[in-house]
Each structure stands twice: as C-alpha cells, then as structure tokens.
Amino acid sequence: MQLKDIDKARYKKHLNIVIVGFISSLLILSLIFGQLLIALFSTVEQNVIDLAKITAEQAPEGSNFKFNLIGVVLALFVNAAILHRVKNSDFFNEVYYVWQIKQVQNLIYRKLKKIKAAAKEGDEQALRILFYYYNSIKQLYILDDNTITLSSVEKNLQDITESINEKNIDIDALPFDKAMLADYK
Structure with missing residues (x-):
C-alpha cells in the first residue's frame, strides 16, 4: 500500500x-x-x-x-x-485511507520486534518495512495533530533512512506490500 x-x-x-x-x-x-x-x-x-x-x-x-x-x-x-x-x-476517501493505514500499522506492530531485529542485521526488506511504518506513523500523527511524540518518530525515521543510505538501497524500487510481513513470524 x-x-x-x-x-x-x-x-x-x-x-x-x-x-x-x-x-x-x-x-x-x-x-x-x-x-x-x-x-x-x-x-x-x-x-x-x-x-x-x-x-x-x-x-x-x-x-x-x-x-x-x-x-x-x-x-x-x-x-x-x-x-x-x-x-x-469520494466523500469517504480520506477516512477509508487512514483506516487502511492504521490496519497495516497494526499488522506491522505485531511483528515489530522481529522486524527491528532483522533490520539491525541489515535485512533490506525489514528496512523497507520500517521505512514505510515510520513514514505512515508520521503522516497520521500530523493528520491527527499528535505532535507530542512526533519527534521520536522522526528520529526513528532518520535512523532507518541512514541505514538505508548506508546500504545503498533504492527505497522506491520496491514499494511496501503486506505480503512482506509473512517472512517475520
């Protein structure tokens, strides 16, 4: 998505x-x-x-x-x-989009510990998932005016971006798909 x-x-x-x-x-x-x-x-x-x-x-x-x-x-x-x-x-477009994003975030959150561990080991797919996850959280925090914890999300996103840049990963080459989560059980 x-x-x-x-x-x-x-x-x-x-x-x-x-x-x-x-x-x-x-x-x-x-x-x-x-x-x-x-x-x-x-x-x-x-x-x-x-x-x-x-x-x-x-x-x-x-x-x-x-x-x-x-x-x-x-x-x-x-x-x-x-x-x-x-x-x-058309009226429900934005509300349904945010609802779908929250569902995907929930799926990622359930496997977040394993995804973070894989990302620390340099797993490219885990880095892509975390990049998507933190970007989606940032977007929803901004939409809902949740600026209290936005700085920690931005720090996590910056750390993931640095890891992606160190590995020379083209993050746009393979967009996030829910099927990517199947590898983290």
Whole structure:
C-alpha cells in the first residue's frame, strides 16, 4: 500500500461528519429497532418498575433487555453495511485511507520486534518495512495533530533512512506490500 498525500482539513471535516453520523444513527436505529422488537415480541406488561429494588446482578423479571440489546446489534449491522457501501466513495476517501493505514500499522506492530531485529542485521526488506511504518506513523500523527511524540518518530525515521543510505538501497524500487510481513513470524 502506497502512502499518499491527503488534505488534512478535508480529512478532519469528513472524519467528524462520519463520527457524528455513526453515533447518531447508532442511537436512533437502536431505539427504533429496540422499540419495534418490544412492540412485536414482548410479553412484559407495561408496569412501572421500582429502580431502587433492582440489583446490579439481576434485571427485573420480564425485562425487555434482550430486545434492546438485539436492537443495538441490528443498528451496528446496519451502520456497518452503510460504511461498507460508502467506503470507496469520494466523500469517504480520506477516512477509508487512514483506516487502511492504521490496519497495516497494526499488522506491522505485531511483528515489530522481529522486524527491528532483522533490520539491525541489515535485512533490506525489514528496512523497507520500517521505512514505510515510520513514514505512515508520521503522516497520521500530523493528520491527527499528535505532535507530542512526533519527534521520536522522526528520529526513528532518520535512523532507518541512514541505514538505508548506508546500504545503498533504492527505497522506491520496491514499494511496501503486506505480503512482506509473512517472512517475520
């Protein structure tokens, strides 16, 4: 996966819209599905429940908790389907790109100890992976205004770049691919 430049302002604007939209639709759909399920399947009488008598361990007998929980799960499925459908749209482009980068970073992070060890021994592929990893972290830190630890990432990136230059590796000749991680088990 290639790193690409994205517009920070557009990314933040669209991310905020997606977050607010997801939370709002989750709340509304959960309520709608829960009430619909209760109306269709509940056998609980509409008695007033004394909340002071409810313990943390038990729900009141005849509670509609399961219908409300199913409503939340259904709302999550609907939201997931919507997000899956719009992930390749122009509006969602930056948000989906950052999500994909974070997934790749997670895959690399799981094997980071072995990759760093291989890089210290001069493994060219490990150096390429680390170069990509630190560049992607730097990009996301800048997008999310996470400047507190940016200096340590830049130092790590500088160290990797020096190692790459010492070995005369053309970093652009072979771009990063997730398949490169298979060698580090």
